[in-house]
Amino acid sequence: MQAAEADVLVVGGGPAGLGAALAAADAGADVVLVERYGFLGGNATAALVMPWMSFHTRRPQPPRLGDVGLFPTDHGEGEPVVAGKHIEVIDRLIEAGGALPPSVATGYTVPFDPEVFKTVALDLLDASGVRYLVHAFASGVRTPGRAAEVVFETKSGPVVVTARATIDCTGDGDVAAAAGAPFEIGREPDGLVQPMTLMFRLVGYDAAAFGAYVGEHPDQWRSVHGLWDLVDEATAAGDLDLAREDILFFGSAHPGEVAVNSTRVSQVFGTDVFELTRAEAVSHRQMSQVAAFLRDYVPGFADSYVAQSGVQVGVRETRRILGGYVLTGEDILTARKFDDVIARGTYPVDIHNPHGKGTVLRSVPAGDAYDVPLRCLLPRDVDDLLTAGRCISGTHEAHSSYRVTPTAMATGQAAGVCAALAAARGCAPRRVEIGAVQAELIRQGADLGSRGHEDAAAVEA
Numbered sequence: 001m002q003a004a005e006a007d008v009l010v011v012g013g014g015p016a017g018l019g020a021a022l023a024a025a026d027a028g029a030d031v032v033l034v035e036r037y038g039f040l041g042g043n044a045t046a047a048l049v050m051p052w053m054s055f056h057t058r059r060p061q062p063p064r065l066g067d068v069g070l071f072p073t074d075h076g077e078g079e080p081v082v083a084g085k086h087i088e089v090i091d092r093l094i095e096a097g098g099a100l101p102p103s104v105a106t107g108y109t110v111p112f113d114p115e116v117f118k119t120v121a122l123d124l125l126d127a128s129g130v131r132y133l134v135h136a137f138a139s140g141v142r143t144p145g146r147a148a149e150v151v152f153e154t155k156s157g158p159v160v161v162t163a164r165a166t167i168d169c170t171g172d173g174d175v176a177a178a179a180g181a182p183f184e185i186g187r188e189p190d191g192l193v194q195p196m197t198l199m200f201r202l203v204g205y206d207a208a209a210f211g212a213y214v215g216e217h218p219d220q221w222r223s224v225h226g227l228w229d230l231v232d233e234a235t236a237a238g239d240l241d242l243a244r245e246d247i248l249f250f251g252s253a254h255p256g257e258v259a260v261n262s263t264r265v266s267q268v269f270g271t272d273v274f275e276l277t278r279a280e281a282v283s284h285r286q287m288s289q290v291a292a293f294l295r296d297y298v299p300g301f302a303d304s305y306v307a308q309s310g311v312q313v314g315v316r317e318t319r320r321i322l323g324g325y326v327l328t329g330e331d332i333l334t335a336r337k338f339d340d341v342i343a344r345g346t347y348p349v350d351i352h353n354p355h356g357k358g359t360v361l362r363s364v365p366a367g368d369a370y371d372v373p374l375r376c377l378l379p380r381d382v383d384d385l386l387t388a389g390r391c392i393s394g395t396h397e398a399h400s401s402y403r404v405t406p407t408a409m410a411t412g413q414a415a416g417v418c419a420a421l422a423a424a425r426g427c428a429p430r431r432v433e434i435g436a437v438q439a440e441l442i443r444q445g446a447d448l449g450s451r452g453h454e455d456a457a458a459v460e461a
């Protein structure tokens with residue numbers, strides 16, 4: 001069996017894994033990042049989740065259509081609350097011509113080109129000295145209750161990576177679950193998770209023609225979704241059987257292109273290969289139907305076609321690994337603050353109905369942000385492990401907010417810092433003083449609001 005060693009092992013190369021690896025290296029650790037696909041980016045590239053959601057505080061009133069272009073959201077023009085590695089990545093994407101900066105015109109989202117993201121991620125890892133291995137799937141740990149030795153299945157046979165601290169950035173909490181950390185899946189009381197969506201890039205889109213249609217039918221397009229009358233017409237004609245309530249799409253970094261988020265497969269679990277198989281089959285057929293609907297019914301799309309679909313159906317929610325604190329929907333909606341803050345978020349509670357049509361959207365108070373405490377990244381029962389990204393400790397409601405890319409990167413950066421400090425001190429991540437983690441995060445440019453902790457109390461998970 002082949003083997004490698006590192007101070008810090010990061011499993012998963014999505015937004016959280018990228019943030020974690022860059023931060024751990026910046027904090028002085030020798031880092032290995034391992035990813036199952038042949039490229040980096042996670043949902044942002046594999047599932048074509050192309051807009052970075054807003055990381056700005058919400059404005060008091062949603063913008064009116066026409067004031068701010070075709071793709072406004074109700075975020076901004078408030079303060080940004082996520083900085084650090086996340087801003088480094090966005091700046092590099094913009095420099096490379098692969099993203100638009102957040103502004104009124106983009107609804108404070110960051111539309112980016114996933115192909116540019118893949119290369120920027122490699123460049124950043126190379127520049128920071130992170131070693132990486134792709135095409136390697138974490139299938140288990142060698143010692144139950146510990147994550148120090150993770151086993152990867154590869155084309156060359158199994159590879160074992162041994163590390164002083166491991167960070168599970170798989171989105172699904174695969175390593176944490178294998179090591180025996182407790183977790184929850186789905187909502188109370190029925191355990192259902194948010195639906196999956198196969199996203200796709202549609203090119204040949206005429207923004208002026210679509211804008212003219214929306215200008216004449218302002219009741220048919222709100223924020224980045226709508227077209228209710230056309231959906232009804234196509235449904236009555238038997239041309240469309242939409243699994244969600246309306247059409248949702250985002251502008252991209254390139255003119256003439258949109259990212260469509262309108263397929264929906266409910267009651268499927270992303271940790272079950274048979275259900276994933278069903279989701280791929282259903283969502284690809286839905287994609288063909290939605291693309292035909294846009295082409296045949298919606299002004300501005302007559303010459304459009306699907307240029308690319310996700311390498312895989314986008315999985316919103318799977319395991320939530322239980323940590324020293326479980327972040328709740330109430331924490332999000334009251335913009336709760338914690339002494340052991342390591343990241344902040346502003347994105348609403350956004351639950352795509354686990355059963356069928358409908359989406360619940362509940363905002364963080366205007367002008368404010370919530371904290372994510374370090375305890376949410378420290379799994380119970382497994383000492384040498386941290387989690388980051390969408391598998392951290394929270395309820396189904398809280399997860400629907402912190403799952404977005406900016407917050408995932410911010411928790412990744414925090415996990416990377418904590419793991420690097422733990423490795424340097426030869427202690428468990430939960431024994432690292434919160435003051436030291438916060439000080440290093442601030443040195444790395446992270447935004448912790450005004451509550452960076454001064455004292456050196458150990459965080460007990």
Ligand SMILES: Cc1cc2nc3c(=O)[nH]c(=O)nc-3n(C[C@H](O)[C@H](O)[C@H](O)COP(=O)(O)OP(=O)(O)OC[C@H]3O[C@@H](n4cnc5c(N)ncnc54)[C@H](O)[C@@H]3O)c2cc1C
Pocket residue numbers: 011012013014015016017034035036037040041042043044046047049050051052053136137138139169170171172174196197198199261314315316388389390391403404405406408
């Ligand atoms: C359809 C959809 C639409 C969304 N829309 C938006 C949006 O518009 N804006 C926004 O900001 N966010 C959006 N999100 C949320 C956001 O994309 C994700 O939640 C975010 O990517 C989470 O980052 P992550 O790094 O935690 O996980 P992921 O992005 O899931 O990354 C996990 C990485 O780990 C790898 N991996 C998994 N298992 C293993 C294993 N066992 N071994 C090795 N590697 C492994 C994966 O290949 C992947 O690279 C959306 C999500 C979905 C699914």
